[in-house]
Amino acid sequence: MLINNNCCLVVLRRLLLAIFLMAAAEPMASADLKHQADDYLRQAQQYYRQGDYKHAYEYHVKYKQLNDSVNKDIIKTYQTAQEKAEQALRENDSLMANNKELQMSEYNSLVESLEAQERARQLKWTAAGLLAAVAFVFIAVYANIRRLQLHRLKEAYDKLEEATAAKERIESELRIARDIQMSMIPHEFPKSERLDFFASMTPAKEVGGALYDYLIMGDMLYFCLGDVSGKGVPAALFMAESARLFRTLCKYNLSPSEIATSMNNELALNNESGMFVTMFLGLLDLKTGHLDFCNAGHNPPVLDGSFIKVKSNAPLGLWENLEFDGECIEDISGKQLFVYSDGLNEAENASQDQYSDDRLLAILQKHTNLEAHQLIDLVTQDVEIHVNGAAPSDDLTMLCIRKK
Numbered sequence: 001m002l003i004n005n006n007c008c009l010v011v012l013r014r015l016l017l018a019i020f021l022m023a024a025a026e027p028m029a030s031a032d033l034k035h036q037a038d039d040y041l042r043q044a045q046q047y048y049r050q051g052d053y054k055h056a057y058e059y060h061v062k063y064k065q066l067n068d069s070v071n072k073d074i075i076k077t078y079q080t081a082q083e084k085a086e087q088a089l090r091e092n093d094s095l096m097a098n099n100k101e102l103q104m105s106e107y108n109s110l111v112e113s114l115e116a117q118e119r120a121r122q123l124k125w126t127a128a129g130l131l132a133a134v135a136f137v138f139i140a141v142y143a144n145i146r147r148l149q150l151h152r153l154k155e156a157y158d159k160l161e162e163a164t165a166a167k168e169r170i171e172s173e174l175r176i177a178r179d180i181q182m183s184m185i186p187h188e189f190p191k192s193e194r195l196d197f198f199a200s201m202t203p204a205k206e207v208g209g210a211l212y213d214y215l216i217m218g219d220m221l222y223f224c225l226g227d228v229s230g231k232g233v234p235a236a237l238f239m240a241e242s243a244r245l246f247r248t249l250c251k252y253n254l255s256p257s258e259i260a261t262s263m264n265n266e267l268a269l270n271n272e273s274g275m276f277v278t279m280f281l282g283l284l285d286l287k288t289g290h291l292d293f294c295n296a297g298h299n300p301p302v303l304d305g306s307f308i309k310v311k312s313n314a315p316l317g318l319w320e321n322l323e324f325d326g327e328c329i330e331d332i333s334g335k336q337l338f339v340y341s342d343g344l345n346e347a348e349n350a351s352q353d354q355y356s357d358d359r360l361l362a363i364l365q366k367h368t369n370l371e372a373h374q375l376i377d378l379v380t381q382d383v384e385i386h387v388n389g390a391a392p393s394d395d396l397t398m399l400c401i402r403k404k
Contacts, residue, residue, distance in 0.1 A: 037066040178203065181236050184243055189372075190216060194286055198372035199225070199399040200380070202392070209235025209277075210341050210395035211243050215250045219286045222250040225399045226279035227298070227341040229315075238275045242267065242316070246281070256281035256294035257326030260316060264296070264324065267317030276317040280339050282401075289333030289403045294326045299345065302338040303329075305365030307357075336368050336375070337401045343394035347383050350390045355383055372400035 044059035182201075189197045199212045209228030214221060224246050228235040245266055249259045260281055267277070278298040284291050297315035300307045311325045340360075347355040363382055367375055376398050383396065 033066060033069065037063050040066060181240065184240060185212060186214060189214075190221075194404045195221070196372045196402040196404060197221075197223075197400070198376055200376050200397070202380075202396040204231060204343065204392040204395050209239045210343065210397040211239045211277075212339075212397055212399050213243050213246055215247055216286075217250070217253070220253075221284040221286055221401075222246075222282070223284070223339075223399065223401065224279055224281045225298070225339045225341065225397055226277045226316075227343070227395065227397065228277045229275050231395075234273065234275065238267075238277060238317070242277050242279070255326055256283050256292050257324045260294045260296050260313070260324040260326075261322065264314075264316045264318075264322055265320050268320040271317055274318070276315040278315045282337075282339075284332070284401065284403060286403065289331040291329045291332050291337075292326060293328065294324050296324060299340060299342055301340075302336075302361065302364050303332065304335045304368055305361060307361075333403045335402065336364070336370075338364055338375070339399040339401075341395060341397040343392065343396040344379070344383060344398065346394060347387050347396065348390060348393055349387050353386075355386050359386070372402060375400050 040059045040063035044056045044063055047053070047056035047059060181203075185201060186199070189199065197214070199214075201210050201212060203210065209230060209232075210226065211228070212223070212225045214223040216222075226239070226242055228238045228242065230238075242263065245263045246259065249262050254262070260279070263279075276297075279296045280293065280298045280301060281296070282291060282293040293310075294313065295301075295310040296313045300310045302308070308329075311327060313324045314322055345355055345357050345360050359382075360379070363379060364375075367378060370378065379398060380396070
């Protein structure tokens with residue numbers, strides 16, 4: 001655009017120069033030739049007044065020739081200036097046309113550039129709008145998902161709180177039930193010169209189904225150790241009923257087999273759950289050391305490091321009207337009688353290896369002279385070493401008697 005304007009200025013200067021030359025042509029001729037022509041004219045007039053017509057004619061001819069020559073030069077100058085002016089105009093028209101084309105080209109380029117910028121701007125706005133829409137949809141979806149997650153989390157938290165509260169309530173009730181259950185079994189044992197007696201029970205859960213009990217009537221010691229099928233509250237309730245029946249029937253001076261028969265009939269009555277209890281029942285004469293006993297499906301006891309051979313009787317509570325067989329040992333004075341639940345010999349470690357009968361007999365045979373509570377503490381520690389922190393799978397119940 002700057003080049004076109006400069007070209008136009010050049011043409012304009014040429015046009016102005018031609019006009020100047022046209023304007024200056026006549027003064028320049030007057031300044032030079034016309035002065036001479038005027039001299040020729042004065043001389044011709046002078047000769048004419050003098051009557052010298054010949055010289056007057058000659059000078060008049062010179063005057064006319066010179067004047068014609070001046071006029072021709074002026075005309076030629078004018079023509080030259082006019083041609084230059086016309087050429088300048090033509091060049092100007094050409095440049096103006098080219099300038100116009102260039103201007104149109106530049107205008108078209110500018111229009112196309114502006115249109116491209118407008119399209120780019122619209123594209124940017126469109127893209128920005130799409131991004132904003134996508135972002136809005138994403139935020140809306142995320143917010144909805146987050147709201148649902150928070151709602152579900154709140155529901156889960158509320159349920160967890162309810163479950164935790166229910167669990168704490170149940171655990172509290174189970175602790176109370178365990179305390180009640182533990183209060184139902186004796187924790188104090190007879191101390192005399194002729195009897196060494198001790199027992200312990202460790203439930204696998206908060207409430208267990210194992211039991212032991214004793215009752216001294218004169219010189220007669222009734223005792224029992226049982227293990228109820230199952231775990232938890234149902235087993236504890238069945239255990240409580242079994243302990244109540246045992247203590248009640250002992251007061252009628254019945255033999256262990258008679259007590260087992262009566263307990264079985266009571267426990268089997270309306271026993272739709274099919275629960276039962278294995279139990280060893282004994283009656284020890286504290287004067288003579290005579291032992292009457294009945295083993296109702298329970299582990300055989302150990303006497304001075306050896307298992308007692310017992311008759312097979314059914315557990316209590318499965319079937320009514322069963323007759324249970326009793327047995328006796330004439331004298332166990334000075335001997336160590338050890339009764340236990342299967343939570344002892346079947347105690348497992350993390351590798352599911354059982355404590356076993358052999359390990360039990362080995363420790364009992366090695367420590368036949370220990371007092372009852374010392375022996376039970378020793379066996380308890382040995383079981384803990386074996387399980388090595390594994391959760392107990394069954395109640396651990398032990399009872400030890402020595403008639404001195």
